[in-house]
Every structure is written in structure tokens, then in C-alpha cells.
Amino acid sequence: MQQTSMPNRPFAHALGATAGTAAVVSRGIAAFLAIAAVLVLFPSTGPGGEPPKSAINKALDPANPCTRYAGGSIISNPLDLFSKNGVLRVDLLYNTQQDADGRILFCFTTPNGAEAPTLHIHPGDRLVMTIKNNLPPPLPGERVPAPTVEVCGASSIGPDSLNVHFHGTNTSPVCHQDEVIHTLVNSGETFTYNLKFPSNEPPGLYWYHPHVHGLSDAAVMGGASGALIVEGLEAVQPAVARLPERVFVVRDQTVAGQPLPGGPNDVPSWDVTVNYVPSAYPDYNAGIIKLRPKEKQLWRVVNATADTVLDLQVQYDGVPQTLQVVALDGVPTGSQDGTRRGKIVDMTDILVPTAGRAEFIVKGPDSSVHDAQFLTLNVDTGPIGDVDPTRPLAFIQTRRNPRSAVASPTANAHANSAGTIGAVAESRPELTMPAVSGPPGPQRFEGLAKINPSVERTLYFSEVITDERDPEDWLNTQFFITVDGATPELFDPNNPPAITTTQGSVEDWTIENRSLEVHEFHIHQIHFLLLAINGVAVPPEQQQFLDTVQVPYWSGSGPYPSVTVRMDFRGPDIGDFVYHCHILAHEDGGMMAIIRVLPKKLGWFGPYGRFRTMLASIPWFRAKRSSSWCVSGRTVKRGRYSSIEALALGTPEAIATRRRRDAIANWREISGIPPQRYEASALRGPIRPRKI
Numbered sequence: 001m002q003q004t005s006m007p008n009r010p011f012a013h014a015l016g017a018t019a020g021t022a023a024v025v026s027r028g029i030a031a032f033l034a035i036a037a038v039l040v041l042f043p044s045t046g047p048g049g050e051p052p053k054s055a056i057n058k059a060l061d062p063a064n065p066c067t068r069y070a071g072g073s074i075i076s077n078p079l080d081l082f083s084k085n086g087v088l089r090v091d092l093l094y095n096t097q098q099d100a101d102g103r104i105l106f107c108f109t110t111p112n113g114a115e116a117p118t119l120h121i122h123p124g125d126r127l128v129m130t131i132k133n134n135l136p137p138p139l140p141g142e143r144v145p146a147p148t149v150e151v152c153g154a155s156s157i158g159p160d161s162l163n164v165h166f167h168g169t170n171t172s173p174v175c176h177q178d179e180v181i182h183t184l185v186n187s188g189e190t191f192t193y194n195l196k197f198p199s200n201e202p203p204g205l206y207w208y209h210p211h212v213h214g215l216s217d218a219a220v221m222g223g224a225s226g227a228l229i230v231e232g233l234e235a236v237q238p239a240v241a242r243l244p245e246r247v248f249v250v251r252d253q254t255v256a257g258q259p260l261p262g263g264p265n266d267v268p269s270w271d272v273t274v275n276y277v278p279s280a281y282p283d284y285n286a287g288i289i290k291l292r293p294k295e296k297q298l299w300r301v302v303n304a305t306a307d308t309v310l311d312l313q314v315q316y317d318g319v320p321q322t323l324q325v326v327a328l329d330g331v332p333t334g335s336q337d338g339t340r341r342g343k344i345v346d347m348t349d350i351l352v353p354t355a356g357r358a359e360f361i362v363k364g365p366d367s368s369v370h371d372a373q374f375l376t377l378n379v380d381t382g383p384i385g386d387v388d389p390t391r392p393l394a395f396i397q398t399r400r401n402p403r404s405a406v407a408s409p410t411a412n413a414h415a416n417s418a419g420t421i422g423a424v425a426e427s428r429p430e431l432t433m434p435a436v437s438g439p440p441g442p443q444r445f446e447g448l449a450k451i452n453p454s455v456e457r458t459l460y461f462s463e464v465i466t467d468e469r470d471p472e473d474w475l476n477t478q479f480f481i482t483v484d485g486a487t488p489e490l491f492d493p494n495n496p497p498a499i500t501t502t503q504g505s506v507e508d509w510t511i512e513n514r515s516l517e518v519h520e521f522h523i524h525q526i527h528f529l530l531l532a533i534n535g536v537a538v539p540p541e542q543q544q545f546l547d548t549v550q551v552p553y554w555s556g557s558g559p560y561p562s563v564t565v566r567m568d569f570r571g572p573d574i575g576d577f578v579y580h581c582h583i584l585a586h587e588d589g590g591m592m593a594i595i596r597v598l599p600k601k602l603g604w605f606g607p608y609g610r611f612r613t614m615l616a617s618i619p620w621f622r623a624k625r626s627s628s629w630c631v632s633g634r635t636v637k638r639g640r641y642s643s644i645e646a647l648a649l650g651t652p653e654a655i656a657t658r659r660r661r662d663a664i665a666n667w668r669e670i671s672g673i674p675p676q677r678y679e680a681s682a683l684r685g686p687i688r689p690r691k692i
């Protein structure tokens with residue numbers, strides 16, 4: 001039911017044909033071959049009749065693949081790609097470059113240069129994503145054997161390694177679907193994801209991003225992410241039918257010059273961008289969203305930052321406007337109670353944790369409004385947290401809004417200097433939500449609120465400073481998420497599951513925060529129902545299904561803050577997957593663990609059979625790193641992890657720490673410059689009073 005349709009791409013084979021060669025020849029030649037194939041086959045128009053070149057849809061420039069726009073540019077939707085006959089096929093390149101301020105950028109582009117396309121699928125569809133890793137190969141010695149026995153894709157890991165997580169989707173955690181523990185795609189390699197979406201996937205906004213442990217923060221902060229929309233929201237929330245539809249992907253990046261965060265000027269820890277248009281300290285010359293006076297639009301906002309918590313608000317002449325929230329984290333609000341009817345929630349600000357999504361109806365300002373802004377409010381992240389101050393994300397421009405005369409861009413191409421692309425984003429045709437075409441189907445989490453949980457668990461976030469001489473450097477902090485009573489362990493893909501449960505179970509988890517900064521709890525594969533905050537029950541009419549939730553920080557005394565959530569393992573997804581803090585510096589620092597969902601009927605044999613599970617529970621097998629062979633899916637085995645190598649590397653904790661430091665050192669060598677991401681976080685400011 002789309003108003004516009006973009007035919008599927010037929011040129012995977014042009015890309016694929018060069019992929020094998022690319023793995024064995026130099027990067028320059030490989031890039032040349034890939035580009036040459038695209039240019040020869042599709043000289044002037046994109047495949048399948050895509051419009052000719054524009055700032056959005058341009059020929060891929062191998063020197064500048066990651067387009068970034070100047071402040072004050074018009075913010076337009078990313079390229080939209082739609083499924084057809086139940087399948088969306090998309091080819092993406094994973095690229096890197098350095099910008100004029102020294103940032104290391106990352107991005108996903110289509111082979112003809114469109115960046116971070118929005119992927120539209122329907123419940124029950126398949127997404128076939130063929131991804132080619134265009135990063136430069138690592139230097140000799142930078143690549144080490146993959147840490148796990150069971151591998152999916154490459155059997156080695158380096159600073160160039162990639163995998164893709166389809167955040168929030170209720171898809172399977174097996175190889176070639178939404179699997180991040182073992183999947184590695186290295187420089188020059190091509191890998192195909194083939195995801196089957198459940199027919200009861202809630203309609204709404206999801207997103208995709210890299211998820212290699214130790215590298216995810218740099219990749220996401222570098223800009224590698226895109227939106228994914230499960231169609232059908234209008235059937236559950238009829239108020240959005242026929243509304244213009246805007247997709248805003250908010251990302252973060254280092255502040256130019258790396259000033260010390262905090263202080264009297266409230267320097268942010270990270271700048272933010274909207275569809276790659278920055279709102280940069282100190283001027284905050286944010287981009288422009290065009291809107292007609294009093295026009296209603298559906299805004300679909302993903303917090304695709306690595307580390308920045310957002311609190312969204314729309315102000316007209318300083319007055320907060322009512323936002324009609326229709327979905328959070330891809331689930332229509334109030335839609336899972338069996339009625340299959342969403343309930344609109346009116347809010348004047350929406351806290352969106354890292355990785356969270358908010359979808360809401362905005363009404364344009366009337367002609368008397370002079371200053372219309374879309375902004376994020378100050379978020380108190382705790383005494384040792386980041387600085388996320390109030391600042392505009394974008395200025396809203398109507399034809400009669402004088403503010404636009406100040407903020408509007410002047411020309412179509414700003415100076416191109418040293419890798420920074422300053423072109424003004426072109427306006428793209430607006431998407432429009434379809435009319436309601438029929439009643440909504442069954443919803444994935446229906447009835448969960450009324451089910452009695454079979455298990456209750458307590459988990460907690462904690463941090464340990466390992467070097468008191470420089471406690472502000474996050475490299476000197478160990479980040480943990482632990483089941484209460486267990487020994488805290490940094491994440492290692494070889495760790496046995498911290499939690500094992502069985503398909504069909506429903507569990508209540510209380511997640512405490514025992515540290516002095518906020519953490520954003522996220523679990524893969526399923527959503528959860530938010531039941532209580534700090535032990536205070538959320539009223540039933542306000543309960544919402546989320547996949548990421550903020551756990552308030554501990555003040556240093558008194559009871560630990562907590563959230564209580566209901567986990568739904570009744571769905572089809574079994575296997576090993578992860579839960580973690582979605583402040584990605586914390587996840588890379590160890591704040592992640594594995595959960596194993598066993599199928600209902602185990603039997604004696606098979607991947608999760610009692611025989612294998614029993615063997616895997618024997619310490620000798622675990623020492624051999626064998627437990628991971630319980631993971632199902634189309635996986636490839638490599639040689640067993642050498643016990644000699646394991647001895648040399650030491651404890652899992654030491655291995656994880658070493659790997660993290662190695663990865664950072666490797667980035668330094670590859671890029672030739674220090675990665676500001678890490679340098680800046682080392683400069684994290686002293687404890688300071690916060691605005692509430």
C-alpha cells in the first residue's frame with residue numbers, strides 16, 4: 001500500500017562479481033572494480049529507474065563515500081526502498097573516510113551512493129541484504145583468529161570487522177539473520193543477510209547498525225546506521241493515515257576541537273546530527289524542517305546515537321507543543337491489549353534513550369509563530385555521565401516563518417574541503433502514509449500484561465574503575481551487567497549464557513543500576529513490557545512495550561534505582577542472543593551478556609538437545625570453548641580455540657580488555673590519527689551540577 005515504489009535492485013551480481021576478487025587484491029583496485037562495475041552498467045540513471053544523480057542519490061565517490069551536510073541545510077528523508085512481493089533486496093556497501101575535523105566516518109551506501117536508505121517491509125516479508133565491507137584491510141598482524149569456535153562469516157577479527165544488527169526486530173538470532181555474537185564480515189568480503197520477519201511484527205520504526213563487540217561505538221558514532229520501517233501503522237493507529245511521513249535519524253559525533261564537556265557553556269559530550277545535518281556546538285546552526293502552517297505530519301524519530309540520550313520537544317515561540325505519540329520502539333502505543341487498536345498518548349517531551357524510537361504526530365505552527373524549533377532537552381545522566389544539554393535538533397520553517405530567513409541555507413554547495421562534504425541536502429519527495437486498507441492483524445505481544453510470570457530475576461549494572469590515576473578515561477573503567485548473585489564478568493563471546501530459559505516462558509526482570517550514571521537496558525530479539533520504575537508500578541494504561549529503557553542512576557546512597565520489565569519468550573525466536581547497555585561505549589567496555597532460549601521440546605539430540613547441553617555444562621568442554629557449538633543456524637566451524645593460545649591470552653576478562661585496547665590501537669594505526677572518539681571520552685569532565 002505504498003504511494004511510491006522503488007523497484008528492487010537487480011545489480012547485486014555486479015557487486016558480487018567483484019567481491020571475490022576484492023578480497024585478494026589491493027583495496028584501491030577492488031574499489032576501482034566495484035565502482036567501475038556500477039558506472040559501466042548504470043551510467044546515468046540508477047538501477048530500476050531511480051532518479052538521476054543528486055546530492056542524495058549520487059554516484060559513489062570512493063574518496064568521499066560518507067556524505068555530510070553543512071549546518072543550516074534542509075533536512076530531507078533518506079532514500080526509501082520498499083519490499084515487493086514479500087521481499088526487499090538491498091545491496092549495501094560499508095565505507096569509511098575521515099572528515100575535515102579529523103572524525104573517522106562510517107556509512108552504509110547503496111552501490112550508486114545513496115546513504116543510509118530507509119528499508120520498508122511488511123510483517124511476514126523477507127529482507128535480503130547483501131553487504132560488502134569496503135573498509136581498508138588491516139595491516140599485517142592486526143587480524144587475529146575469531147574468538148569463538150563457532151563462526152558465522154569470517155573466521156578472523158580485526159579493526160575492519162563488521163556485522164549488522166536489526167534493532168528491535170523480532171527476528172531469529174541465527175547466522176545470516178539477526179546474529180551478532182559470531183557474525184564477522186571483514187574488509188573486501190561480501191555477506192548476505194536473509195531475515196524473515198514474523199507475520200505479527202508490530203508496525204513501526206526499527207533500525208540497523210553495526211554490532212561487533214569492541215567496535216560498535218566507533219562505527220555507530222561514525223554514522224553507520226539507517227532506519228527500517230515495518231509497514232501497517234495506520235491500521236493500528238488510524239490517525240496517521242494519509243499524513244506526510246518524515247524519517248529523522250539522529251546521530252552523534254565528536255565536537256570539533258574536542259572542548260572539555262560541561263563547564264559554564266554546557267559543552268556537550270557529543271554533537272548531534274539529523275539525517276547527517278549537524279547541530280554543532282557552539283552555534284547550533286541546526287538544519288531546517290519544512291512544514292506548512294498547521295500541517296499535520298507523522299514524525300518517525302530514531303535515536304541512532306552511540307552515546308547520547310535525547311528528550312524530544314517541539315517549541316513554538318518557546319511554548320512546548322503537544323506531541324501525539326503513536327508508537328514507541330516500533331510498537332504502537334496501547335496496541336497489545338487484544339483490541340489491536342492503538343491509543344494516542346499526548347506528551348510535551350519524549351525521553352528517547354540511545355537506540356530508542358518515537359513516532360508522533362506534529363502540527364505545524366500557525367503564521368503568527370516566529371520561532372519554531374525541534375529540540376532535545378537537557379538530560380541528567382548522573383554525576384559521572386555524559387553532558388547532554390538542551391539544544392535545537394532542527395528549526396521548523398513555514399513559508400511565513402521569519403526564523404527561516406536567518407537559518408536557511410544560501411546555496412546548493414558549500415565548500416568541499418579535506419573530506420568534508422558540505423552540500424546542502426536536497427528536498428526529497430515526501431512520503432505519505434497510506435489510507436487504512438483493512439483491520440490490523442494479530443500483534444506479537446498480545447495479552448502479555450495478564451500472564452503470570454514463571455520466573456523473577458534481578459540483574460544489575462555496575463562499574464569498576466581499574467586505574468584510579470585516571471578514572472575519567474572510560475578505558476580505565478570496567479562495565480558489567482550481572483545476574484544478582486553471579487560473579488561480574490566482562491562480556492566475552494565465549495562466556496556461557498548468563499541466563500538460560502525455555503521458549504514459551506514469561507519472566508519478570510528487575511534491572512538495578514548500581515553506578516553513578518544512567519544505563520540504557522536493551523535486549524535483542526524481543527520487546528518487554530515496562531511494569532515498574534523504582535518499584536512503583538506503571539499504571540496499566542501507561543504501560544508500553546519497549547526494547548530499550550533507561551535505568552536511572554544511583555546517587556551513591558540509598559536503594560538502587562531500578563526498572564521492572566516483563567520478558568516475552570513465547571515467540572519463535574530460540575538460540576543465543578544478547579542483552580546490554582545501549583550506551584555503546586559501555587557495551588564495548590563489557591556491559592553485555594548472553595541469554596539462551598531453549599526450544600520447548602528439547603529431546604536428547606539436536607543443537608539444543610539434552611545430550612549436547614549436558615556435555616556443554618561439563619567444565620572440561622567449557623574450557624575448550626565448546627559450549628558455543630550449541631548455537632544453531634547455518635554456521636561454519638573453524639579449528640578449536642587452541643588451549644595454548646587461551647593460556648597465553650589469560651582469563652576471559654584479560655582477553656576482552658586486550659582485544660578492546662588492540663582494536664583502539666589498530667584504529668590509530670590504520671587512520672594515522674588518534675580516534676577522537678576515545679580521546680574525547682578520556683577528557684570527560686569533572687563532576688558538575690546538573691540542570692534538572
Ligand SMILES: [Cu+2]
Binds near residue numbers: 519520582587591
Ligand atoms: Cu551504560
